[in-house]
Amino acid sequence: MPRRSTRVYVLGLCVVAGVISVLSVANVSRPTDIVWFALLVLLTEQLKSRLGRNVIVSLTSVVAVATYPVLGMWGAPALIGALFATRHDNPVFKRAYNVAQNVVCTFIGGFTYITLGGEVGDLARDSFPQILVQITAAIVAYHVANATLLIGVLWLDGGRAPVRALRANFFEVFLSFLGYSYLGLLLAVLWLGQLGPFAGLLLLVPLLVARWAFAQYAAEQKSHQSTLQALAQAIETKDLYTRGHGERVARAARLLGTQMGWDGDRLDAVAEAGLLHDVGKIGVPTRILQKDGRLTEEEFEAIKQHPLHGVEVVGDIAFLEDARAGIMHHHERYDGTGYPSGLRAGDIPVFARVLSISDAFDCMTSVRSYRAARPVPEALDELRRCRGSHFDPELVDKFVTAVEREGWQPAPAQPVQPTPAARQKVLFDHDDPVHPPQVEGSAEANS
Incomplete structure (x- = not known):
């Protein structure tokens, strides 16, 4: 059960995300495109993969970035908020935090894009290369907000040091997130050109290739763990x-x-x-x-x-x-x-x-x-x-x-307790600094 301070923090974040989602639905333009983007979000949500211990790559971010040039800063929050009803892999409390966090972060990214003069609805030829700066700033703003919110909940729930959490959850993730997010700009360019929603189908191929690459990496990591467990069992x-x-x-x-x-x-x-x-x-x-x-x-x-x-x-x-x-x-x-x-x-x-x-x-x-x-x-x-x-x-x-x-959870108690010293057969342990192995001809041996 999360601490009370954590529950209050998450509740406040959910309230902010709820307000943003309501405003998004009220202000979003191009409602037809919203439907197509929603389908893409549902698809990419199924393609998320683990990339290392601290990194889960969700290709939903590709769609979120694409909405900035197509729908402005209100499009992505309207889409992300709908994920609460589709994500059942985590408890309700954790799912609420994850979705609320994503709503707030995608809005901050879109707000950054618009504030820096990013174009919406039509990308002219002279939009490049300036739009790369605007998109990059939006991605960075998203990720900084994401890391800040995550550090807050980790600190409240377990007292984890912010600097350590930042290293584990920001720097390890940032380059991979930045690289895949640029696929969102490609999707937006194709979408606002002559392809419209068909751009999503065209982009599906590289997304599936990326998913396959992540699956290979995960399989390699699983093979590593199997090797470790096999060796550990051999010792036992x-x-x-x-x-x-x-x-x-x-x-x-x-x-x-x-x-x-x-x-x-x-x-x-x-x-x-x-x-x-x-x-x-x-x-x-x-x-x-x-x-x-x-x-x-x-x-x-x-x-x-x-x-x-x-x-x-x-x-x-x-x-x-x-x-x-x-x-x-x-x-x-x-x-x-x-x-x-x-x-x-x-x-x-x-x-x-x-x-x-x-x-x-x-x-x-x-x-x-x-x-x-x-x-x-x-x-x-x-x-x-x-x-x-x-x-x-x-x-x-x-x-x-x-x-x-x-704290420390020691080894579980053995079903049979040690035999009293007067009757036991002694098996000394080379790891024990207090009772090292006993060697014939000496009082004790080096552990």
């Missing part, structure tokens, strides 16, 4: 206590990355590294991973090879290139006593420093055979205790801040 078959561990480490890494100001591809890459950080366990014998009690030195050395095995597994997967450094070095320690390379402080890749914290935190807040899950506050205290020795102190502070602000 080897190690009893990795069930869901990769997903939680990925979530923690994304939380810390966001706190550090990362977004877009970099945030996705560190989450992918978190999901697959233990993929090298595929190369460690199962009898060692699931051994009860102390490990021999040779067995622990075999476990310490799993970061190197992980790099070998993902080495030929091009889209995981950025994740490799994190996978290889997530067991390095800030004081230089980690493995496999004994790197210290800033020499450790930043992805690896992020994963080291995320990995240990999930291990501490998850059930193990030798102990119950530790409460989140206790795990955060342990991270603080190990800052500067095991973990990057600055990143620990950022992670603690992020968890205290956003």
